Amino acid sequence: MKVGGALRVLVAGGVAAGLVYGAGRADGQVHLARAADRTVVAAGVSSALRSASVACPGPDRGGLHGSTDPQAARQQVTLLSTSAPLGVLPAGVRAAGDGGASAVSLPGAAAAVRTTRAGTVATLVSGDRAIRLDTTGGLAPGSTSTQYSYDSIRSARGMSFLQCTAAVQDAWVLAGGDEPGRVTRLVLANPGSSAITVAATVLGSAGRDPGSVAGTVVAPGHRVVLTLGTLRSGRDPVIHVTSSGGPVSVAATDVWMDGETQIGEETAGVSAAPATTQVLPAVTVLGPEPVVRVADPGTQDAVVRVRATGSDGAIATEQVLTVPAGRTGSIGLRGLVPGDYSVQVLSDEPVVAAASVRSTATGVGDITWATGVPVTRTLTGTGLPVGLAGGDALLGVTATSSTAQVVVSTVDARGGVTSTTRSLTAGAPLLQRLPAATSVWVSVRSGSVRAAVSVRGKDQGGPLFATTALAPLPLTAQIPAIRPAGG
Amino acid sequence: MTALLVVRGGHTDGLDRPAFLDATCAALVEQTRPPDRLVVVDATADRMMRGYVDDHERLRDAYPQVSVVVVPRHASFAAMVDTAVDALPAPGEDLVVARRAGGRAGRRPVRPRDRTHWLWLLHEDSAPDPAALAQLTAVVAQSERVGIAGCKVVDAADPTLLLDIGTDVTRAGRHVGAATRETDQGQHDHRRDVLSVSSAGMLVRQDTYNTLGGFDPAFDGEGDGLDLGWRAHLIGHSVVVVPAARVRQVASDAGRDATTLRRHRQVALARASLLGMPFLAIWTMLSSLLLALVLLLGKQPRRAGIELVQAGAPLGILRILGARGRFFRRGTTRRRNLRGLFVPAAGAVRAAYDGLRDGTGGRSRSPWGSGTVAAETGPVPADAEELRVERGPVARSLLGPAGLLVLLLAVASGVLWRDLLTSGALTGTGRGLAGGQLLPFDTDATGIWRTYRDAWVGPGLGHAGTNAPYLLVLAPLAWLVGLLPWVDHDVSGAVAVAWLLVAAMPLSGLVAYRAGRAATAARWPRVAVAVLWATLPTLTTAVAQGRLGAVVGHILLPFALAGALAAVRRHASGAMTFGAVLAVTLTGAFSPVLLIACSVVAFAGVVLAPGAGRLRALAVLVVPWVLLAPWTRDVLTGDRRALLAGPGALDPTRGGGIPAWELALLHPGGAGSYAVLAAVPVLAIGLIGLLRTGLGRAGAALIGVGLLGLAAALAAPHVLLAATSQGDATPWSGPALDVYAFALLGAGLLGIAGLDDGRWRPWVRTIAAVACVGACVVGGFAVWTATASDLVPAVGALPPVVQRQLTTSHAPRAILLTAASNDAVTYQLIGRETGLPARDLRSPDPSYDTRTASTVSALTSTGAGGRANSSRLMHQLAVGYVVVRGSAAVERLNAPLAATAGLTQLSGNRAMSVWRVEPAATAAGDVGSSRLVIAQGGRPVTEIASRAQHGRTDVTVPAGQPGRTLVLAEGRGWADHGRVTFDGRVLSASTSANQPTYALPTSGGHLVVEAGVRHEWLAWMQLGLLILVLYLAIPFGARGARAEQGSGS
Known part of the structure; x- marks a missing residue:
């Protein structure tokens, strides 16, 4: 060891120790970062909806060939295009400026629809086509369309009422049956600009139907009507539709003839996605007991409890059903007296559900399908057919949350708006008759609800009725926050 | 007689x-x-x-x-x-x-007495020994076949030096120079039959002379003796050398200059068979050119020049043909009988190699001239060093401590990478590594080269050129890796980066071992230090975090810093100086911070070094910056923060809260760390070394370097250098800690220097053995306990079916959408181009562009206005596919994508959905997504194929309608750098368009689109300087200075 070395170590060590000590105490920073370095993140934006599009299936028999009934192909449906009154819309989405609506025929050309805020416009549609209704600008928030039809021909009789919804890629439709003379026409419309391939799998009480459609191509702006004939998968068919390449608009028309006797007709839309709770908020019982059909798409058997609740909150009936995995089942709601009910389907496995109701047990009548309804947290509503002979509409609203507060607004033929604020609890549904209204709107102030509308009427053949689930109406445009990856 | x-x-x-x-x-x-x-x-x-x-x-x-x-x-x-x-x-x-x-060289009449009459040829400056003629006549009397006999020619001034003892040439006439200027110890006195002999003291039988017609005039002056002897053999006479007959000749007259050697080659061509002559001519030309090149690289320009002159020998075709003509049909023996007289090819190769090793090829090439112990040369590349040792370089590397060191560290590296050892990322069958600071680098050598050279580069829509000089190093590595049959050529860049990280430990150990020679020749202490250096936490963390620049910096720093320190010494060689320049340049290319450290050392040398050391220090200070010229210019005139950045050099954790004392113990923290106290031995070695070195300059220099490194490491977390998506980032403290660690370990080695002799020798050996074992224990502990790496095998961001489409002729892009944790959607515009291999100052937003952002906004929104334009926007970006990855993203984005006109879903599941952008339907037909389209009235009418990155093409375009334009789906700045020519005429870009748009003539023509080259003249200057520095750094040539320097170390 050298003295110089020791001295040097001492000095160097001392300086190093000083540096370490100083660094431990220093908290100053030199800022060299520049604003331009930062990742450019576009924040998410929620603004008034500027564009919305729904698709209506159109006349299911519009392109029918070879029918023994010459009137069958001359079917007409009515599209009720309407928009919620400004007062019903939340303040943030009352967009200024004009908007417009157009009906695009699938296939075919677009035609303007003269819709005004709070007004309801009826458009007659016939032929082999579906309709895509586009609303833009200030008219987009709170606009909706509903397809209404009334048939009374030799080969079909009944009333149908279906809210038009946005096309989807995965849909469950509950309609049809294995009874002789019962035919289900599945209407698949492609509102997009590229071809899609649609598979329709029929589940029954015996499992998957071997006659399921593995894949049918629907050209852009066209529709395909599939007729589901003899079922080989048992009873209670449920149709699962999936689409690749783009979304599809799905509806199924259930026409039931018993020989020459018209049992009824209904066009059913897409049911709420599989869930452990399904609600059918508006089930009108005119006589025969409703039959609730349940499908369990999962891999575990589902134990299903079906409960019907009256407007007073009392449980009118409660049934239990076990549905095997991958199959369907049904149960009649025995003991219900005629009236309006909300039906809840509670299961330990995700299921889809709908209730079919006949107007009469025998003879000429009508049927309706009350399907599972998606949850609404802001606004829903629909236009209503006017001039229903001896009929009216029923609004069923069931709270999904423990409590909910809703404002029910109806618009009369002169444009007058009547609003009622209602507080709901989970066990007490709102079942409200709507006489002489051209549209009805349910604005959710708190909580969440499920809503449906059932309309009824009468002709010389007897009562008619039809039900539609009310899907939540989009009010806002969502532009998510985006940022470039890799930062 | x-x-x-x-x-x-x-x-x-x-x-x-x-x-x-x-x-x-x-x-x-x-x-x-x-x-x-x-x-x-x-x-x-x-x-x-x-x-x-x-x-x-x-x-x-x-x-x-x-x-x-x-x-x-x-x-x-x-x-x-x-x-x-x-x-x-x-x-x-x-x-x-x-x-x-x-009539020279023509057959002349031979008289009977000519068979016994001899001619003895003497120059005025060739003095035969008294017994010379007696010896010659004694030998020629023994055989009638002998036509020519020659003497041993020695230098008149120094008779111990041999000048000639028979001419040694190959069949091609290459003079291998055996015996030339050798010390005569009788080692060649066994020779007898030779191809020819020197004309000094040559004894020629008169009949032989007459039959040959004397000397051939074609080779007068040079090569005459060789030609005479060669022809004598061809007519059936033998040529012998008589070593006992000695002639002293003035050396300057006997030297073989370039002209003589060239004539020898021409003699060989003239005397070869007619069939073999063309092949021999080609071989002469090629072999001489090749050897000239090698000699030039070996810094022997004079000998290279001589080889070049020889390469031109076949050009003297008239001379050759004349000589052939004069001897036509006069040969009486087969040429193959002469085979034994030529130096075999192996001998020629060996002679060339010996000449290369010997530099000037002078007297130093005595058998014991190249000592068994290599002289110290300081930190020069190992390969060059090994050329001078007795054992072959491979054998020495494998058998010496260096081989053991590499083996040990390779095992250690295997332990460190044990989790990924069998993955495709490391075996080369995968796509390299991802995670940490690494970015996708799916490219090949050409792609890397383009990224370096081109004026418009990068992923997404691209951006103005990236200045990353280290790409010049990665490109050849990727090329080499791409040659391996099991490596996917298209991702060879990523594999090269992965292998570089894996090989970092053995490489840094080897470099530290070699660089340690600047301090001490003792091998085992250097092994111990090299193991410690290669397992420092600065390397394990840099590797685990994918900090490419810091890793390569760690590998090269011992060469760079030791070179910079050694170059300032009084007797440092030029080769060593420029070796240091190269090492500093390479280090700086990957880690600018280390370039600054080396430059500080060099600057100190400029100020303080003795004598010519200042000039050498100036070279180390200045030349690396000049070599990195484009980068230097951009950094000094632009964003100077790049001096503190580099590939993977940013730390978004801002030091990660590591306390200062841990930094002092060389721990930068993060993935790859191990117990802090394990670095105490490094500190102890440094302090003990300093105690031993006393007040020497080297010790002072290392103290300065160490304190500089420590101060920089401590300061790094306080410098907020750049903003990233993860927050403000500071420079990573690892490189600064490397400088600090270098000083500590260097001081330890300096402490050992000089102790290897005398009474300390047993102690030194014991300490070295203990140190080696201790270093291995520390290293083993380090690699076994290092925390998990951030790196994982890279997987393609896109499905293979989409990835393949990106390199088709229309080169569409894909938008990759994923869900971020904060409810945002992240997007990436992916094309055939790639970016840099690791994050740097400018790489937080590789895909950012306002047009891309607008497109993604429109695409992912629901219910917003402007969605109808999504398809058009995507076509403008040449987006052909939209890929949504991750279940959260699929759930959120499938609906808006499904509602987007012009998008068709190709496949979809819960984890990923793939959408194709449909071609735009126009009156002229469908136009798909393409980098280049011809538009009419703003609407695309046809696609144009592109052959390389960023729209490069070279195609013929048919005639079209007036008003048509060429539109490039590239960033707006492309037009400032790129060049579009139509039939050789440069087109100008439209100033109003938001993407590069060029008006095309209606006539058909040849369309060329180029993305432009940046810094062209600077690049040429850089290349020229690089070649010069490489040349100067090669440790061949003047050995004196190097040997002297070695003794000075």
Whole structure:
């Protein structure tokens, strides 16, 4: 060891120790970062909806060939295009400026629809086509369309009422049956600009139907009507539709003839996605007991409890059903007296559900399908057919949350708006008759609800009725926050 | 026996007569077996030989009837001999031959007495030993086949130096130079049959001479002797050398200059078979050119020049054909009989290699000249070092401590990478590594080169050129990796980066071991230090975090810093200086912070170094910055923060809260860390070394370097250098800690220096052994306990089916959408281009562009206005596919994508959905997504194929409608750098368009789209300087300075 070395170590060590000590105490920073370095993140934006599009299936028999009934192909449906009154819309989405609506025929050309805020416009549609209704600008928030039809021909009789919804890629439709003379026409419309391939799998009480459609191509702006004939998968068919390449608009028309006797007709839309709770908020019982059909798409058997609740909150009936995995089942709601009910389907496995109701047990009548309804947290509503002979509409609203507060607004033929604020609890549904209204709107102030509308009427053949689930109406445009990856 | 003494003059002494003539005449007088007669061939300026002979009593006494033949002055030796032999006067007669008649090399009549008559050729400066002729005649008397006999020629000034003992050439006429200027110890005295002999003292039988017609005029002056001997063999005579007969010759006259060697090659061509001559000519040309190149690289320009002259030998075709013609059909023996006389090819190669090793090829190439212990040369590349050792480089590397070190560290590296050892990322079958600071680098060598060179580069829509000089190093590595059959060529860049990270530990150990020679020659202490260096936490963390720049910086830093320190020493060599320059440049290319550290050291050298050391320090200070010129210019005139950045050099954790004392113990923290106290031995080694080194300059320099590194490491977390998506990032403290660690370990090695001799030797050995074992224990602990790496095997961001489409002729792009944790959607515009291999100052937003952002906004929104434009926007970006990855993203984005016009879903599941952008339907047909489209009235009408990155193409475009435009789906700035020509005419970009748009003529033509080259002249300058520095850094050539430097270390 050298003295110089020791001295040097001492000095160097001392300086190093000083540096370490100083660094431990220093908290100053030199800022060299520049604003331009930062990742450019576009924040998410929620603004008034500027564009919305729904698709209506159109006349299911519009392109029918070879029918023994010459009137069958001359079917007409009515599209009720309407928009919620400004007062019903939340303040943030009352967009200024004009908007417009157009009906695009699938296939075919677009035609303007003269819709005004709070007004309801009826458009007659016939032929082999579906309709895509586009609303833009200030008219987009709170606009909706509903397809209404009334048939009374030799080969079909009944009333149908279906809210038009946005096309989807995965849909469950509950309609049809294995009874002789019962035919289900599945209407698949492609509102997009590229071809899609649609598979329709029929589940029954015996499992998957071997006659399921593995894949049918629907050209852009066209529709395909599939007729589901003899079922080989048992009873209670449920149709699962999936689409690749783009979304599809799905509806199924259930026409039931018993020989020459018209049992009824209904066009059913897409049911709420599989869930452990399904609600059918508006089930009108005119006589025969409703039959609730349940499908369990999962891999575990589902134990299903079906409960019907009256407007007073009392449980009118409660049934239990076990549905095997991958199959369907049904149960009649025995003991219900005629009236309006909300039906809840509670299961330990995700299921889809709908209730079919006949107007009469025998003879000429009508049927309706009350399907599972998606949850609404802001606004829903629909236009209503006017001039229903001896009929009216029923609004069923069931709270999904423990409590909910809703404002029910109806618009009369002169444009007058009547609003009622209602507080709901989970066990007490709102079942409200709507006489002489051209549209009805349910604005959710708190909580969440499920809503449906059932309309009824009468002709010389007897009562008619039809039900539609009310899907939540989009009010806002969502532009998510985006940022470039890799930062 | 007639002696022919040719006196040409030229060399005159003070007595106005040819120098050495007296000695030659004296030698003739003293011959024990004197020739029967003496003929003096007088070619002197003043025809003085008759007078000289008359005045030379002893000569006159010994040879009373000397004849003097006066010949033209400027004739060659061979021509003079031919003249004299033709006109051979009677004894005592003199003769003047004004001009020799033609017909040389033609067959002449042979008289019977010619078979016993010999001609002994002597120059005026070649003095034979007294017994020379007696020895020659004794040998030639033994065989009638002998036509020519020659002497051993030695240097007149130093008779121990051999000049010639028979000519050694290959079949191609290459003179391998055996025995040239060797010390004569009788090592060649066994020789007898040779191809030819020197004309100094050459004994030629008269009939042989006449049959050959004497010397061939084609080779007068140079190569005449070789040609004569060669032809003598071809007519069935033998040529022998008689080592016992010695001739002393003035060396300058016997040297083989370039012209002589060239003539030798021409002799070989003239005497080769007619069929073999063309092939021999080609071989001569190619082999000489190749050797010239090698010699040039070996810093032997003079010898390279000689080789170049030889390469031109076949160009003298007239001379060759003339010589062939004169000897046509006169050969009587087969050429293959001469096989044994030529130096075999292996001998030629060995001679060339020896010449290369010996530098100047002079006397130093004695068998014991290259000592068994290599001299110290400081930190120069290992390969170059090993050329000078006795054992082969491979054997030495494998068997020495360096081999053991590499093996140990390779095992350690295997332990460190144990989780990924069998993955495709490391075996080369995958796509490299991802995670940490690494970015996708799916490209090949060409892609890397383009990224470096091009003016418009990068992923997404691209951006103005990236200045990353390290890409120049990665490109050849990727090329080499791409040659391996199991590596996917398209991702060779990523594999090269992965392998570089894996090999970092053994490489840094090897470099540290070699660089340690600057401090001490003791090998085992260097092994211990190298193990510690290679397992420092700065390396394990840099590797685990994918900090490419820091990793390569760690590998090269010992060479760079030790070189910078050693270059300032008084006796440092130029090769070492420029080796240091190269090391500093390479280090700086990957880690600018380390370049600054080396430059600080060099600057200190400029100020403080003694003598020429200042100049060398100036070279180390300046040249690396000049070599990195484009980068230097951009950094100094632009964003100077790049000086503190580099690939993977940013730390978004801002030091990660590591306390200062841990930094002092060399721990930068993060993935790859191990127990802090494990670095205490490094600190201890440094302090002990400093205690031992006393007040020396080296110790002071290392203290300065160490404190500089420590201060920089401590300061790094306080410098908020750049903003990233993860927050403000600071420079990573690892490189600064490397400088600090270098000083500590360097001080330890300096402490050992000088202790390897004398009484300390046993102690040193014991300490070295303990240190080696201790270092291995520390290293083993480090690699076993290092925390998990951030790196994982890379997987393609896109499905293979989409990835493949990106490199098709239309080169569409894909938008990759994923869900971020904060409810945002992240997007990436992916094309065939790639970016940099690791994050850097400018790479937080590789895909950012306002047009891309707008497109993604429109695409992912629901219910917003402007969604109808999504398809058009995507076509403008040449987006052909939209890929949604991750279940959250699929759930959120499938609905808006499904509602987007012009998008068709190709596949979808819960984890990923793939959508195709449908072609735009136009009146002219469908137009798909393409980088280049021709538009009419703003609407695309046809796609144009592109062949490389960022729209490059070279196609013929048919005629079209007026008003058509070429639209490039590139960033707006492309037009500032790129160039579009149509039939050779440069088109100008439209200033109003938001993407590069060019008006096209209606006529058809040749369309060329180029993305532009950046810094073209700077790049050429850079290349030229790089070649020069490489050349200067090669440790061949002048060995004196290097040996001297070695002794100085």
